[in-house]
Amino acid sequence: MNVQPWGPQYPQQQGQQDAQLGMRAGHTDRERAVDVLKAAYAEGRLSADEYGQRFEAVQRAKTYGQLAYLVSDLPVGPAPTPMLVPMAAVAPVPPPYFPPARPRTNPLAVTSLVLGLLCLPSFGMTAVPAVVTGHLAKGQLRQSREEGDGMATAGLVFGWLSVAFWLLMLIGMAGSG
Incomplete structure (x- = not known):
């Protein structure tokens, strides 16, 4: 063999x-x-x-x-x-690069900002909803890892400014009449 x-x-x-x-x-x-x-x-x-x-x-x-x-x-x-x-x-093949995922933006913060920006064209009709959603968003942001703190703050500022403006207008109209 x-x-x-x-x-x-x-x-x-x-x-x-x-x-x-x-x-x-x-x-x-x-x-x-x-x-x-x-x-x-x-x-x-x-x-x-x-x-x-x-x-x-x-x-x-x-x-x-x-x-x-x-x-x-x-x-x-x-x-x-x-x-x-x-x-x-053989050098090991590195895993594909995926950029780190961005945290999600809080939807109530976005809503508050949009409603706050709409206060002027809507003659203050969206001011109270902007303030309410802004405060709800701030509460959720304290408990979660979401983004949107600046949007919620801007919505609150526009909402409260609109409420103050319309209150002053009502007081001024009541005092002059």
């Missing part, structure tokens, strides 16, 4: 390298392995029989591990092929 230093099976590896060696090989990967065999035959490292046996085994190989095992005792040349690079030598 002919004992070969190489074979169609690769030795068992550990961890991530196992996953890489078990990956399916493509035509290009087999061509790279054949190139290594050709170079080794041309340099006198392989006999014609051994080259022929390994060539046939490369054509039957299904995984990177099988290809790597067939050329494992041969020099690869100046540029290592991807199937022969150990996983420890």
Whole structure:
């Protein structure tokens, strides 16, 4: 029986390298392995029989591990092929960068600001709702991690200014009449 230093099976590896060696090989990967065999035959490292046996085994190989095992005792040349690079030598791929999520803006703060801005065109009709939603928003903002404190404050200021303006107008009209 002919004992070969190489074979169609690769030795068992550990961890991530196992996953890489078990990956399916493509035509290009087999061509790279054949190139290594050709170079080794041309340099006198392989006999014609051994080259022929390994060539046939490369054509039957299904995984990177099988290809790597067939050329494992041969020099690869100046540029290592991807199937022969150990996983420890490959830099890990960093996870995709996702910017940190911004906190949500409190909807009552937005409502308060909009109602406060609408006080002038609506002749003060939205002043009281602007004040109420502004105070509710401030209460919610103290308990949550939401944004919108400035909006709630602006809604309160516009709302209270509108209430004060219309109260002064009513007092002035009552005093003159």
